[in-house]
Amino acid sequence: MKRYKRIAELDDLVRMYARDQSKSLEGKLALTLVNIEEDVPEDNEFIRNSFQADYFTVFRLRKGNSVIRLNFKDYRISPGQLVVIGPDCVRQLISLDAGSVVESVVFTIDYLNEIKLGKKNSILIHFFSYKVHRLWSLEKGEDEKMDFLFARMLEKMDHIYSDNFGFELLRICFIEYLIELNYVSLRYREKLTNRYVIREDLVAKFIQLAQTNHLVERQLSFYADKLFVTSKHLSETVKLITGKTARQYIDYLNVIEAKRLLESTALPISDISDRLSFSSPAFFTKFFHRMEHKSPREYRKRYK
Known part of the structure; x- marks a missing residue:
């Protein structure tokens, strides 16, 4: 079994479950909205086995129930909750109910460098640190805001090559998404000095x-x-x-x-x-x- 998964390997998962509700950008950013119509097969190597990856992941459950194991600790996830996962984390999907709706935003450090956040990179991705709780519960307004921001990113991804400012518009939406995550993370991490x-x-x-x-x-x-x-x-x-x-x-x-x-x-x-x-x-x-x-x-x- 390979130790690390690359972001491009999500394409297999996308074709299997997400159909047209997933977009990817050159192996640097992937947006996925998956409607699990049936139980995830036991023999699905990508999903069932533990692995590390070269990307950051925000996994949000919109419907259903799931159990994810991160660094050998199990997290039970319900609708309105999300999990933040850094590249150093060993991850494994333990269970995912049929009928679940899962949203994920996956990105690499290369993409963060490419959009030129500079020193703000480390500020905005501090919430992926293992000092921060992995599982977050969203309040009503936050849940609705995350829905809106994810939909906007999907829309901008659709027009990234046809619009003269496609890359810039996607960049703006993605940064706004990170900023919103940062606001939510304030409840789950120590205040930065x-x-x-x-x-x-x-x-x-x-x-x-x-x-x-x-x-x-x-x-x-x-x-x-x-x-x-x-x-x-x-x-x-x-x-x-x-x-x-x-x-x-x-x-x-x-x-x-x-x-x-x-x-x-x-x-x-x-x-x-x-x-x-x-x-x-x-x-x-x-x-x-x-x-x-x-x-x-x-x-x-x-x-x-």
Whole structure:
């Protein structure tokens, strides 16, 4: 099983369920409104298995009930609720009722850079941080506003190539959508101070680097050199924003991937150790026990 899913792979899901209620933009932004007319097949590899992705996701339930597992914690979702999912998150759809209506907005960091939000990038996507609650309940006015903004984005996507200002109009609608999410997120996250805002850009770059390299590079100096800061400054800044030091965040990514492999594959412990670039299975076992207070074998037995 592939560890990461790319945004382009949503096309298979779109063709299967969404029909004409889904639009995508060059593998950078995808809008999907799915009416689940029947139960999701058990053998659907994209939906049923856990995976990480290279994109951000806002998953909103308009009708029905669903259970999503994020980083091995289950979230029960009802109409009027949404889930925010960052690229570092291991995700798995556990159940989705027939008759459910699901809306999703999926976008990459490349699209955020392309629309040139600058330093506001880190402010607006702070709500994807693991410090923020994943599950949000929308109030009546917020639910209606999200419906309106999603419909506008779909409309602008339809005319993106035929309208001389198609890309710009879509950009404006998408930014307005992010701003509305940001307002909702204020109920679910700590208030940002100026010092947080200034330093979040460095942390966002570190997280992007860590997500790409953590399986092969666990030395903090590697990331500090790439970001042109000292290891101490990087670690202190990451802790200020996320609550974890940079090294703890790298360990967090590794243990999440280890748990995914232990749960969803039959790979021997030695192979998992190799995939995670540990020098030996014994060192991997020691690391896993330190993080989870049980051995990899003990953890796997829970799911057998």
